[in-house]
Amino acid sequence: MRLKTFPGGVHPHDHKHFSASAPIEVMPLPQRVVIPMSQHIGAPSVPIVKVGDEVKAGQKIADAGGFVSIPQHASISGKVTKIDVFPHPAGASALAIEITGDGNDSWIELGDDPNFLDLSAEELKNRIGEAGICGMGGAGFPTFVKLSPPADKPIDTVILNGVECEPYLTADDRLMLEKTQEVVNGLKILMKVLGAKQGIIGIEANKPDDIAAMKKILASESQFRVVPLKLQYPQGAEKQLIYAATRRKVPSGGLPMAVGVVVQNVATAFAIYEAVRYKKPLVERIISVTGSVVAHPKNLKARIGTPFTELVEFCGGVTEDPGKIISGGPMMGFALPSLAAPMAKGSSGLVLMNEKESKTLEERNCLRCARCVDVCPMNLLPSSIAQAVKAGAMDIALKAGLEDCMKCGSCAYVCPAHIRLVQWIDTGKIRHAEALRGKK
Numbered sequence: 025m026r027l028k029t030f031p032g033g034v035h036p037h038d039h040k041h042f043s044a045s046a047p048i049e050v051m052p053l054p055q056r057v058v059i060p061m062s063q064h065i066g067a068p069s070v071p072i073v074k075v076g077d078e079v080k081a082g083q084k085i086a087d088a089g090g091f092v093s094i095p096q097h098a099s100i101s102g103k104v105t106k107i108d109v110f111p112h113p114a115g116a117s118a119l120a121i122e123i124t125g126d127g128n129d130s131w132i133e134l135g136d137d138p139n140f141l142d143l144s145a146e147e148l149k150n151r152i153g154e155a156g157i158c159g160m161g162g163a164g165f166p167t168f169v170k171l172s173p174p175a176d177k178p179i180d181t182v183i184l185n186g187v188e189c190e191p192y193l194t195a196d197d198r199l200m201l202e203k204t205q206e207v208v209n210g211l212k213i214l215m216k217v218l219g220a221k222q223g224i225i226g227i228e229a230n231k232p233d234d235i236a237a238m239k240k241i242l243a244s245e246s247q248f249r250v251v252p253l254k255l256q257y258p259q260g261a262e263k264q265l266i267y268a269a270t271r272r273k274v275p276s277g278g279l280p281m282a283v284g285v286v287v288q289n290v291a292t293a294f295a296i297y298e299a300v301r302y303k304k305p306l307v308e309r310i311i312s313v314t315g316s317v318v319a320h321p322k323n324l325k326a327r328i329g330t331p332f333t334e335l336v337e338f339c340g341g342v343t344e345d346p347g348k349i350i351s352g353g354p355m356m357g358f359a360l361p362s363l364a365a366p367m368a369k370g371s372s373g374l375v376l377m378n379e380k381e382s383k384t385l386e387e388r389n390c391l392r393c394a395r396c397v398d399v400c401p402m403n404l405l406p407s408s409i410a411q412a413v414k415a416g417a418m419d420i421a422l423k424a425g426l427e428d429c430m431k432c433g434s435c436a437y438v439c440p441a442h443i444r445l446v447q448w449i450d451t452g453k454i455r456h457a458e459a460l461r462g463k464k
């Protein structure tokens with residue numbers, strides 16, 4: 025069978041063998057958690073607790089900071105011991121609330137609505153908003169906002185992203201296998217909220233068990249399709265997934281709603297199901313703790329805010345000093361200086377590589393080989409953008425597609441001159457954003 029895919033892209037070694045067969049394990053309660061106020065795209069959340077307050081698991085501790093924002097909740101019961109700047113899983117530091125646990129795991133009162141699909145679309149959406157859910161595949165866009173398209177942009181299709189094309193990561197894979205029905209329930213909720221007639225689950229063909237499990241559950245429901253996809257990075261990027269699954273092309277600068285589609289990650293769908301059925305805020309997720317130096321790589325169900333150090337310790341520690349620590353996957357994740365940061369809602373993985381794997385090769389002059397152009401899934405000119413940014417020629421960088429770049433890293437992956445294309449493009453994006461802010 026010819027598998028569906030998109031133009032461009034690369035085929036990095038997937039390194040998923042470290043943790044692919046490890047069933048989800050529940051991480052013991054951490055002694056302390058650090059809940060960042062910026063776990064999402066948009067305005068940071070605003071603390072509503074103070075140092076010394078006692079909190080229960082699931083209790084709201086921060087309000088959304090605006091329409092494009094989310095509330096935050098305590099992931100363990102205990103006492104608020106600090107509200108300060110802490111290391112952040114996306115690098116640098118940011119405001120966060122530290123809770124020191126009491127070991128009791130006392131929760132706010134949850135509920136159980138077995139007939140959750142009978143709730144109105146508005147009620148479903150409100151529960152999702154109150155639960156503080158944002159995109160859990162790494163993008164972090166507030167889900168409530170994504171489920172509020174303007175009236176002139178009707179949505180007919182919801183696509184669940186079960187691709188997990190980032191090397192090493194297996195958290196979504198295990199979730200689809202072990203919580204198949206719950207993920208499908210999340211998809212049904214999304215379809216009801218958006219009034220969509222069609223639900224698609226896109227899964228890369230290297231997860232045949234997940235594909236089979238989804239097909240089995242959905243066999244008798246004609247409005248759903250499970251679409252096996254070719255192994256190709258970045259198959260899980262929104263525009264690429266939409267094209268592969270539906271052949272619809274999202275226009276340059278446009279959003280998926282422009283072609284009647286909303287995409288959500290499978291982990292987000294699972295969180296949506298729990299939020300709607302049990303009124304459970306997003307306070308835990310599955311994370312792959314993996315890589316060549318992790319003693320026992322695992323897929324862990326852990327509380328948001330658990331320090332990375334504790335996750336690694338629970339995996340038996342390291343077999344040698346890591347050469348590189350990555351929050352997320354190696355293609356689009358964030359290299360961290362240490363394990364001091366906590367896991368956040370978008371933390372799908374923590375990857376620890378050895379020195380040899382982490383070696384950075386010396387940058388050479390561009391060979392004009394055009395390999396970066398051939399693989400760019402957005403049809404851009406990566407070398408031209410990078411050179412223009414280096415030269416400070418932002419007008420040329422913008423014409424070459426700076427804004428359309430999704431920083432997938434495919435160009436840098438194939439570049440024989442080891443040019444830091446994504447770093448240059450990122451610099452260009454930051455400069456452009458600053459210039460736009462200056463004009464306001």
Ligand code: SF4
Pocket residue numbers: 399400401402403404405406428429430431432433434435436445446449
């Ligand atoms: S230019 Fe951007 S979108 Fe294109 S391959 Fe490079 S990182 Fe990916």
Ligand code: SF4
Pocket residue numbers: 389390391392393394395396397406407435438439440441442443445
């Ligand atoms: S792949 Fe590297 S060397 Fe080849 S054209 Fe692009 S930037 Fe230049």
